[in-house]
Amino acid sequence: MPSTARPLGDHLREWRQRRRMSQLDLALEADISQRHLSFIESGRATPSRDMLLHLAERLGVPLRDRNPLLLAAGFAPVFAERTLDDPALEPARRAIDMVLKAHQPFPALAIDRHWTLVAANAALAPLISGIAEPSLLEPPVNVLRLSLHPQGLAPRIANLSEWRAHLIDRLRQQISVSGDPVLERLLKELLSYPAPEAANAHMPTTPASPFR
Structure with missing residues (x-):
């Protein structure tokens, strides 16, 4: 920013x-x-x-x-920003919870612009339980960090190279559009993680992420 x-x-x-x-x-x-x-x-x-x-x-x-x-330019700011727990956003929060619940028994989650976990349905808990580094689950939880960290979900993802390439590409596109320094720091951190084998050249645009 x-x-x-x-x-x-x-x-x-x-x-x-x-x-x-x-x-x-x-x-x-x-x-x-x-x-x-x-x-x-x-x-x-x-x-x-x-x-x-x-x-x-x-x-x-x-x-x-x-x-x-x-x-x-010397003008007052006009665009307010609220957190999702603001009372004024209660209808939005109910709508998000309804969508997440409708995805059960499949896991679903909601994130903010920095990929921080905002809400999730009950099916997510079994998916992320028992990871090697419990601190990754301490709020605020960043889902990209959780997904790609070598002591997070990364060892459980069967097509990690494709999934990592997809997420890194999405993050780079987001940075290109927003110039957000928080995302730039996140990208630098993710790129510091050990890289898996090279991604398949025929990787789909939006790969699925099967777990072991």
């Missing part, structure tokens, strides 16, 4: 480059002149709140990451 201490132009330029867009590309998407966009990025022009949010929308900036843009 970009730092709020940086100039607005740096924020916008970073998001634009992350989306592999030129100034002209973004200007056309936002229906503004390239000159005006250049002035905003260089700090020679200050966009209105509506213009800034419009640019963020065209760039696909996640809502939580639009607040730093607003702050950098």
Whole structure:
């Protein structure tokens, strides 16, 4: 997540480059002149709140990451963020629990954007019990760490090389979109784990994960 201490132009330029867009590309998407966009990025022009949010929308900036843009431009943040146990999200929590319960007798879980376990159905417990490193199950539980750690579920996964490649690829895509430093640190940690044999060249796009 970009730092709020940086100039607005740096924020916008970073998001634009992350989306592999030129100034002209973004200007056309936002229906503004390239000159005006250049002035905003260089700090020679200050966009209105509506213009800034419009640019963020065209760039696909996640809502939580639009607040730093607003702050950098001198505006108040407008996007609130709540945890799932917030009373206002009780209907959402009930819906998640209903979906998880409907998957039984098969295990199902819900995660947040950092792959932290938020909720799970009762069928998950037998699947993860008895791992070699119990601390991996201490909250907050990161499901990628739990899945790929050599003392977690990794020894139980029959096609670990394919499953690992799939998860690493998904995480890299997520980092490319979000630039989230928490995910970058997680990726670095996961890549430090001992790698299994090379993945099958004909690996399916979304492999199943059979357990031993």
